[in-house]
Amino acid sequence: MIGKGGCTVSEACNSCSAAGTCTGESCSNEPKLTDAQKASHIDKIIAVMSGKGGVGKSSVTSMLAVSLMRQGYKVGILDADITGPSVPRIFGVTGRAGVSKTGILAPQSRDGIKLMSLNLMIETEDDPVILRGPLITQIVNQFYTEVVWGDLDYLLIDLPPGTGDVPITVFQSLPVDGVVMVTSPQSLANMVVRKAIKMVRNYKPPIYGLIENMAYVQCSDCNHRMEVFGKPQGKDEAERTNIPFLGELPLDPTLAQLSDAGKVEDYQSPVFDQIAKRLAEEIKKHSGEKLA
Amino acid sequence: MIGKGGCTVSEACNSCSAAGTCTGESCSNEPKLTDAQKASHIDKIIAVMSGKGGVGKSSVTSMLAVSLMRQGYKVGILDADITGPSVPRIFGVTGRAGVSKTGILAPQSRDGIKLMSLNLMIETEDDPVILRGPLITQIVNQFYTEVVWGDLDYLLIDLPPGTGDVPITVFQSLPVDGVVMVTSPQSLANMVVRKAIKMVRNYKPPIYGLIENMAYVQCSDCNHRMEVFGKPQGKDEAERTNIPFLGELPLDPTLAQLSDAGKVEDYQSPVFDQIAKRLAEEIKKHSGEKLA
Numbered sequence: 001m002i003g004k005g006g007c008t009v010s011e012a013c014n015s016c017s018a019a020g021t022c023t024g025e026s027c028s029n030e031p032k033l034t035d036a037q038k039a040s041h042i043d044k045i046i047a048v049m050s051g052k053g054g055v056g057k058s059s060v061t062s063m064l065a066v067s068l069m070r071q072g073y074k075v076g077i078l079d080a081d082i083t084g085p086s087v088p089r090i091f092g093v094t095g096r097a098g099v100s101k102t103g104i105l106a107p108q109s110r111d112g113i114k115l116m117s118l119n120l121m122i123e124t125e126d127d128p129v130i131l132r133g134p135l136i137t138q139i140v141n142q143f144y145t146e147v148v149w150g151d152l153d154y155l156l157i158d159l160p161p162g163t164g165d166v167p168i169t170v171f172q173s174l175p176v177d178g179v180v181m182v183t184s185p186q187s188l189a190n191m192v193v194r195k196a197i198k199m200v201r202n203y204k205p206p207i208y209g210l211i212e213n214m215a216y217v218q219c220s221d222c223n224h225r226m227e228v229f230g231k232p233q234g235k236d237e238a239e240r241t242n243i244p245f246l247g248e249l250p251l252d253p254t255l256a257q258l259s260d261a262g263k264v265e266d267y268q269s270p271v272f273d274q275i276a277k278r279l280a281e282e283i284k285k286h287s288g289e290k291l292a
Numbered sequence: 293m294i295g296k297g298g299c300t301v302s303e304a305c306n307s308c309s310a311a312g313t314c315t316g317e318s319c320s321n322e323p324k325l326t327d328a329q330k331a332s333h334i335d336k337i338i339a340v341m342s343g344k345g346g347v348g349k350s351s352v353t354s355m356l357a358v359s360l361m362r363q364g365y366k367v368g369i370l371d372a373d374i375t376g377p378s379v380p381r382i383f384g385v386t387g388r389a390g391v392s393k394t395g396i397l398a399p400q401s402r403d404g405i406k407l408m409s410l411n412l413m414i415e416t417e418d419d420p421v422i423l424r425g426p427l428i429t430q431i432v433n434q435f436y437t438e439v440v441w442g443d444l445d446y447l448l449i450d451l452p453p454g455t456g457d458v459p460i461t462v463f464q465s466l467p468v469d470g471v472v473m474v475t476s477p478q479s480l481a482n483m484v485v486r487k488a489i490k491m492v493r494n495y496k497p498p499i500y501g502l503i504e505n506m507a508y509v510q511c512s513d514c515n516h517r518m519e520v521f522g523k524p525q526g527k528d529e530a531e532r533t534n535i536p537f538l539g540e541l542p543l544d545p546t547l548a549q550l551s552d553a554g555k556v557e558d559y560q561s562p563v564f565d566q567i568a569k570r571l572a573e574e575i576k577k578h579s580g581e582k583l584a
Binding site: 051052053054055056081082083084086089090125126127128129130131132133134136160161162163164165168184185186187188191192194195196198199202217219220221222224226227228229230251253256257259260 | 343344345346347348373374375376378381382417418419420421422423424425426428452453454455456457460476477478479480483484486487488490491494509511512513514516518519520521522543545548549551552
């Protein structure tokens, strides 16, 4: 791939802030891969984004990881929500990440998903991380460059809400292959997700599709379907913004319980399996479009 | 109040980044009130915070504003969620904020609640705000110092999720009187809310109490009560963290519909009225403890 400055952009440029814009000359000072990066090979990086908080982005990221892992892929999750990390809790992973000469060692979930999250770096999981943007983005960058991910087919990045520092850094500095958008039925959530879609389009990675979470609740007593956040509008929203609609998910108390218990890997959802299948097709369509 | 540097901290210091830490000498260069601040008198500033996104912080802020307004108070909302603003949509306020010689004019809701939000400063509500922390916090500061709030009994600040730039700036630079915490039943949300509680305690404004939102859904067909996010645990959480428990709210489809339609001022909730009453008592207890 040729950068704006006319240079050849290689994988080695990924950790360089001037990647894609430097000239041949300045490139003589080539960005160096860290030992952790040399020890890792990540095939596809997928960012999961919503814009609005609380639409179940971390749940969707986790379910997606589980689904890919069940299909035999090697999967990692980079929890980029530094001030509100929830991935370790969902997988029941506690304790702290180890360190080797090569870099930070990503702990594994029960079934072998590699995880990195700020909550695996601190003493107590409810200690707050009171940091401003520059430090937060430095941590996110380190989770990519200093963690020994090893061989991964997929690295999923769980982005925090909003279109601020972390998503900017992830889209600018990490070689993201594509994005999965998550929304919930409220017009309000869709308004914010449209902001996120417009942001991603500024940075150009393809959007694989939109998932509408919490579309309805099924009464556990009478099976009545209730649209607690309003009428699902994900399909229309996807058409309007011209991205594939991957499907809708219910607000499922079982998932909440399993997530709280750190047992998301026990969750079975034929509905989500369908979504994961559609997503796999979309990823395949974009294969070879690596946007470093 | 005496600052760390030994100086006297006055209201005039609020807009100064060195407030509370400067020495008498550096204070000779006294921070000046803006024209907008001179034209405003705000009695109480309450920050609404959750740590985790999507627990209904903006809904609670809005309902609280409506409840105070119905009691005859003059109320404003500063939407500090710069990259995911939702307050104007909830109140059906569109268009852009005006400007006068004195400062930015906060648009009013149908029933007279003054609002300031990034979405009132941009052309199209779904345009993304792709800004890093320093600019975002500058905007939040300006929403306080450059907006002609006029006479207000209460200014509610709707904080974004997390414990990053915006909450840091709000607690460091604005004379917040107290904080309302919002959570939802998931242990995960409670873990993140504990981070927020610990953060607030670093900055010392009192926490008036905890509201547990989305505690249950009532089936519209058979009235069965479902705890879709798991067993409510707000009361226990409040006891554990030693803050007053203000009450629990259902996940109410009517509120979602009215919020989407911009008609939150039509929402009636006896349950919330009780919560607002308890909150008023807590605020009264802390009166006179202004923490500039």
